[in-house]
Amino acid sequence: MSREMANEIKLLSGSSHPDLSAQVAGRLGIEIARTVSLNYSNQETSVTIGESVRDEDVYILQSAATGDVNEGLMEMLIMIHACKTASARRITAVIPCFPYARQDKKDRSRAPISARLIANMIQTAGANHIITMDLHASQIQGFFSVPCDNLYAEPSVLRWIRENRNVEQVVIVSPDAGGAKRATSIADRLNASFALIHKERPRPNVVGRMVLIGEVRDKVAILVDDMADTCGTLDKAAGLLRDANAKEILAIATHGILSGNAIETINNSSLSALVVTNTVPLGDKVSRCPKLQVIDVSGTLAEAIRRTHNGESVSYLFTHVPV
Amino acid sequence: MVRNIVILGGNSHPELVDNVCNNLGIAPGERILTKFSSGESRCEIKDSVRGKDVYIIQSAADSVNDGFIDLCIMVSACKTGSAKRVTAVMPLFPYSRQPDVPYKKAGAPLSKASHPTKNGYTFESVPGTPHPGITRTQSLGPDINGLDTKLARTKLAENGVNGTTCNKADGPQTPSGAERRNAPSGSSAFNYTTHDYQNHSLLANFKSKPGYKQWVAQAGTLVADLLTCAGADHHVLTECRMDLHDPQYQGFFDVPVDNLYGKPLLKRYIQQHIPNYKEAVVISPDAGGAKRATAVADELDMDFALIHKERRPTKYSEMRNASMMLVGDVRDRVCILIDDLIDTGNTITRAAKLLKKEGATAIYALVTHGILSGDAIPRINASAIDKLIVTNTVPQLEHKRLCTKLVTLDVSPVFAEAIRRVHHGESISVLFQFN
Numbered sequence: 001m002s003r004e005m006a007n008e009i010k011l012l013s014g015s016s017h018p019d020l021s022a023q024v025a026g027r028l029g030i031e032i033a034r035t036v037s038l039n040y041s042n043q044e045t046s047v048t049i050g051e052s053v054r055d056e057d058v059y060i061l062q063s064a065a066t067g068d069v070n071e072g073l074m075e076m077l078i079m080i081h082a083c084k085t086a087s088a089r090r091i092t093a094v095i096p097c098f099p100y101a102r103q104d105k106k107d108r109s110r111a112p113i114s115a116r117l118i119a120n121m122i123q124t125a126g127a128n129h130i131i132t133m134d135l136h137a138s139q140i141q142g143f144f145s146v147p148c149d150n151l152y153a154e155p156s157v158l159r160w161i162r163e164n165r166n167v168e169q170v171v172i173v174s175p176d177a178g179g180a181k182r183a184t185s186i187a188d189r190l191n192a193s194f195a196l197i198h199k200e201r202p203r204p205n206v207v208g209r210m211v212l213i214g215e216v217r218d219k220v221a222i223l224v225d226d227m228a229d230t231c232g233t234l235d236k237a238a239g240l241l242r243d244a245n246a247k248e249i250l251a252i253a254t255h256g257i258l259s260g261n262a263i264e265t266i267n268n269s270s271l272s273a274l275v276v277t278n279t280v281p282l283g284d285k286v287s288r289c290p291k292l293q294v295i296d297v298s299g300t301l302a303e304a305i306r307r308t309h310n311g312e313s314v315s316y317l318f319t320h321v322p323v
Numbered sequence: 324m325v326r327n328i329v330i331l332g333g334n335s336h337p338e339l340v341d342n343v344c345n346n347l348g349i350a351p352g353e354r355i356l357t358k359f360s361s362g363e364s365r366c367e368i369k370d371s372v373r374g375k376d377v378y379i380i381q382s383a384a385d386s387v388n389d390g391f392i393d394l395c396i397m398v399s400a401c402k403t404g405s406a407k408r409v410t411a412v413m414p415l416f417p418y419s420r421q422p423d424v425p426y427k428k429a430g431a432p433l434s435k436a437s438h439p440t441k442n443g444y445t446f447e448s449v450p451g452t453p454h455p456g457i458t459r460t461q462s463l464g465p466d467i468n469g470l471d472t473k474l475a476r477t478k479l480a481e482n483g484v485n486g487t488t489c490n491k492a493d494g495p496q497t498p499s500g501a502e503r504r505n506a507p508s509g510s511s512a513f514n515y516t517t518h519d520y521q522n523h524s525l526l527a528n529f530k531s532k533p534g535y536k537q538w539v540a541q542a543g544t545l546v547a548d549l550l551t552c553a554g555a556d557h558h559v560l561t562e563c564r565m566d567l568h569d570p571q572y573q574g575f576f577d578v579p580v581d582n583l584y585g586k587p588l589l590k591r592y593i594q595q596h597i598p599n600y601k602e603a604v605v606i607s608p609d610a611g612g613a614k615r616a617t618a619v620a621d622e623l624d625m626d627f628a629l630i631h632k633e634r635r636p637t638k639y640s641e642m643r644n645a646s647m648m649l650v651g652d653v654r655d656r657v658c659i660l661i662d663d664l665i666d667t668g669n670t671i672t673r674a675a676k677l678l679k680k681e682g683a684t685a686i687y688a689l690v691t692h693g694i695l696s697g698d699a700i701p702r703i704n705a706s707a708i709d710k711l712i713v714t715n716t717v718p719q720l721e722h723k724r725l726c727t728k729l730v731t732l733d734v735s736p737v738f739a740e741a742i743r744r745v746h747h748g749e750s751i752s753v754l755f756q757f758n
Contacts, residue, residue, distance in 0.1 A: 034537075036529045041697030042666055043387045044418055047540040050531030067362040074388040077549065082540030100363050110368035112400035117553055121395065124552040125545060229361050260360035 007089060009309050010053050012079055014062030016072040017281045020096065021061045023298035028306060037075050045071065047078045049086065057309050058088040059131075061301075064099035065281050066259050073099055073118065077125040084126030092129040092308060093122055094301060096279035097227075097255045101136035119143035131304050133279055133297065134226050134254040149314055151304055153254040153277050154182075155321040156295050158189055160252070160275060161222065169247070171195055171219040173212075175237040183224045195221070197237050206232070212240050221246040228253035228276060231262040235269040242270040255279050256292070263289045299323075328746050329372050329406075331397060333381030335390045336718050339414065339735055340380050346739030352377075356393060364389070366396045372406040378742050379409065383417035384694075384717040391417045391546065395553035402554030410745065411555045412738060414716035415692050418542040547576050581751050583741055585663075585691035585714050588732045590619055592712055593659060597687060603657035604628050604683075608674040616661040628653055630674050647677050654682035665690040665713065668699040672706035679707040692716050693729070700725045 009030055013021030015037045025032045034050030060083070062076040076093065083091050103114035115137075122130065123146055130148040135141065141148040161170065170192045174183035176199050187194040195214025202208050221241045228234060234251045241249045249271050256276025258266075266274050266289055274289070276282070277297045286292050303322035307314050329352040332340030344351045353369035379401070381394040394411060401409045531537035555578065593600050604626045607616035613629055620627040628651025658678045665671055665688070675686045686708050693713030695703075703711055703726055712730045713719060719731045737754065744751050 034529070034531055036526055038526055040666075042383075042694050043385060043696070044383075045388060045542075048526065048529065048537050049540060050529060050537040051535050052532070065362075069362040070364065070386075070389045070392040073392060077545060078540050078542045081542065081545040085541075103363070106403055108367065110372060110400055110404035112366050112396045113403055114364070114366075114396050114399070117395060117399040120552045121549050124548045229359075257361045259362065 008056055009305060010051075010056045010058045010088075011305070012053075012058060012060045012083070014060065014072060014076050014079065016065035016068065016075075017061070017063040017096075019281065020063065020278055020298055020301070023278075023296065024061060024094075024302045024305065027299055027302035035079065037079075045075050045078055047075065047082055049082055053083050053086050053088045055087065055089045058083045058091045059094050059305050060091065060127075061094040061096075063095065063280055064097045064257075066257050069099045073121075077121060080122065080125040080127050090128045091126055092131055092305070093127040094131045094305065095122075096133045096297070096301060097257070098132045098135055098140065101140060104137045104140055115140050116143045129308065131301070131308065133277075133301070136226055149304060149308070151300055151314075152318050153279075153295070153297055153300070154186060154189075155317070155319060156277065156297055156300065157224070157252050157254075157275075158186060159321050160295050161186075161190060165220055165222070165250075167192060169220045171214070171216050171221050171246075173197060173214070173216065173221050173223050173237070173241065175199070175223050175225050175233050179225050182226060186224055193219075197240060199233065199236075210236055210240055212244055216241055216244050216246040218245065218247050220248045220250070223249070223251040223271075225251070225253045227255035227257055228262065228274060229257045230260045231258065231265045231269070231274075234271065234274070235265045238270040248272050250275065252276075256282055256285070256294075258282070258285055263292075266291055327375055328742075329370060329375045329377045329401075330742070331368065331377065331379045331401070333379065333390055333393050333397065335384045336380070336382040336414070336715075338718065338720070339382065339715060339738070342733065342735030343380060343739045343742065346736050347743060354397070356397070364393050364396055366393065366400055368397070368400050368404055372401050372404045374405065374407050376746050377401045377406040377409045378412050378746075380412040380414070380738070382413065382717050383415045383419075387417045391549075395549060398550070398553040398555045409555050410742075411550055412742065414734065414738065415694070416546070418546045551577055581741065581745065583737055583751075583754060585716075585732075585734065586615070586619060587754075588714060588734065588737065589661065589689045589691070589712070590623060592689065592730075592732060593619070593623060597657065597659065599657070600659075601625060603659050603687075604651065604653050606630060606651075606653070606658050606660045606674065606678065608660055608662050608670050612662050615663060619661055625659075626656075627651065628658075630677060632670075647673060649677055649681050653678055655684055657685045658683040658687070660686065660688040660690075660708075662688070662690045664692040664694065665711075666694045666699065667697045668695065668702045668706075672702050672708065675707040685709050687712065693719060693722065693731075695722050695726075703728060 009028060010033045011021065011025050011028065011030060012033045012035050021032055033053070036048045036050070038046050040046055060076060060079050062072055065072050080091055080093060098115070100114040100118045103112060106113055119140065123144060128146055130144055130146065131151065132148065133151045134153050135150050138150055141150055161167065167190050170190060171194065172183045172187040172190070172192055173195045174180045175197050177196065180196055184194055193215070195212060195216055197210050197212050199210040200208035223234060223237055225234070228251065238249045238251070250273040251271050252275040254277050257280055263285055271291060273291050273293055275293045275295060277295045279297060282294065286294065299322045300317055304314055304317055328349065330340065330344050330347065330349065331352045331354055334356055340351050355365065355367040355369065357365050359365050379394060379397050381390055383390060398409050398411060597603060601624065605616050605620040606628050607613045608630050609632050610629065617627055628649060631648045631650055660671055660674055662671060671688050671690070675688065678686055687710045688708050689712045691714055694717055700722060708728060710730060711726070711728050712732060714732045714734045716734055719729065723729050723731060741751060741754055744754070
């Protein structure tokens with residue numbers, strides 16, 4: 001019996017997003033490994049491992065919880081390191097929402113490329129494989145020298161649109177030029193039309209002037225982006241679309257970080273709905289924002305883990321939602 | 324005035340940064356170090372660092388993880404900004420203090436059923452060999468798991484359940500619950516010098532897999548590796564802590580590490596501020612710190628005593644409850660406790676209590692790092708310590724306001740001198756001896 005148990009999937013959950021871990025574990029039909037993370041009174045993080053990971057295939061799921069990014073990061077690094085020193089066969093960091101993904105280039109003098117730093121740190125800690133979802137810039141994959149699977153929420157998003165709106169009337173809108181590729185990909189697969197908003201961004205978290213390129217009159221305008229943070233962009237874009245006489249305006253974003261006054265901004269905006277996935281813990285935000293809807297991506301993550309463990313291809317998940 | 328050098332400070336200890344810069348006669352480098360609303364750190368170095376020798380001062384105070392990630396980001400920003408050399412100056416190294424693993428002396432934790440009194444046990448019943456799948460019986464619990472025991476004990480004390488085994492020799496109880504030495508389950512009361520957890524209830528409810536001995540991850544090497552990978556990797560030394568808790572730490576780094584010592588400062592304090600210090604006794608509160616304390620005692624030609632922490636339960640209840648033994652004589656003398664780090668203050672206040680009981684007239688505690696987290700301040704205030712002397716490797720202003728016994732020594736001249744010497748390629752070792 002004990003021989004058969006060897007090299008199983010061990011799913012370790014960081015403390016940032018226990019709900020997602022539980023859902024993933026449920027879909028895999030396994031139990032979450034017994035670990036507990038605590039803080040010492042001097043604020044250092046302590047991770048206690050309660051079961052053997054020797055020669056097992058370890059998956060550590062940790063998302064970037066809004067507000068506690070650094071705590072979550074350190075906790076994950078300590079967990080990875082702990083599993084490495086405990087002789088795990090392979091350690092895969094499952095990071096649905098990659099922290100610091102937006103700091104991916106040296107856009108000013110002496111600006112840190114924090115995403116690369118984080119990538120290096122995760123590898124230094126001992127991860128052999130990374131699974132993440134909708135990276136802000138897919139080049140971040142290149143920051144790793146170990147395999148990094150970038151999953152897409154797109155199939156889940158497509159399914160949501162097909163199930164909830166009339167595809168004939170939909171126009172997909174990208175709120176900035178950077179997201180045009182993501183939006184056109186969805187528009188193509190829905191066979192819907194496409195529009196783009198050009199914006200100027202003088203400083204981070206501040207949005208300047210915006211121009212709409214494309215036709216949205218009497219259509220259901222769906223703003224598509226990879227993350228909804230302070231929602232300043234989405235709010236302004238929604239206002240622009242309303243002025244352009246769109247029939248309904250909604251927004252779909254993979255990562256619902258929703259920091260700062262995001263909830264108030266959304267509640268007061270012309271958006272009829274904001275759809276996010278559950279890559280980031282939302283806490284009480286769903287109850288505070290009636291416009292917020294959540295797509296569950298635990299199926300995709302669980303299937304990616306299962307396929308990675310069994311050595312099957314993951315590319316199927318780039319275009320399909322697992323059943 | 325030193326040229327071609329940039330001193331950057333983290334958010335953890337601005338006073339120290341200013342003091343070090345004043346000592347060097349330069350202004351601290353300008354940087355923006357805040358947080359985005361999402362909780363990610365935002366860092367921008369304003370001054371040019373191209374070709375410069377950059378020193379980044381960050382201690383491990385308040386939110387250790389934030390501070391550490393900030394430091395890594397700053398190091399990497401300077402590195403990508405073409406700094407010639409980046410040196411991380413860490414007055415207190417984060418994660419340098421990890422709990423002693425509650426292993427027994429013999430090493431591997433064997434689960435011997437040491438409580439045959441439990442109901443249902445006969446001479447025939449054999450304790451099972453631990454393997455996956457076996458359900459652990461109740462009586463095996465505390466023996467497999469020292470951590471459980473300890474936490475169960477603190478929890479008990481927290482709930483105000485005062486065990487009846489409390490001994491008279493224990494002296495007046497300090498107000499802290501965690502400090503009580505109740506031995507509720509007889510022989511299983513080991514005393515481990517773990518940190519205090521903020522939220523023990525979580526761990527008390529935590530059960531490891533049957534047959535597996537839970538353990539706490541040690542982050543020490545990890546932190547060293549991460550810092551190296553952030554870019555403090557070039558011939559750069561990491562000015563670690565004033566006192567590394569374990570000197571082995573230097574071996575964790577692949578880069579040069581210069582370890583400064585707080586000893587000269589403490590020694591000078593003894594010479595200048597303790598009247599008749601030659602008559603006083605230097606005490607080490609545990610065997611691990613004996614080397615540190617004897618060094619001070621030897622150099623100042625003073626007497627030395629040691630407190631031995633009794634971890635084995637002995638037959639005599641008085642010994643067990645006292646749990647600390649004084650080796651040496653302190654009657655009618657002034658005692659000077661020397662340690663490297665005071666966190667929650669458990670060890671040192673207990674040591675002070677013992678010294679008072681043994682007849683010490685006055686008790687000074689000289690500690691390099693005064694983290695003073697949790698309920699350390701009220702504990703110190705209520706303890707037998709007359710004066711607590713710490714250095715300002717972590718911010719002490721707030722502590723000082725709350726604790727009248729606290730005296731702080733400024734370490735910034737030491738760091739400034741070390742930075743100057745490293746920059747000019749002079750020897751650091753002189754700093755280790757100066758008087």
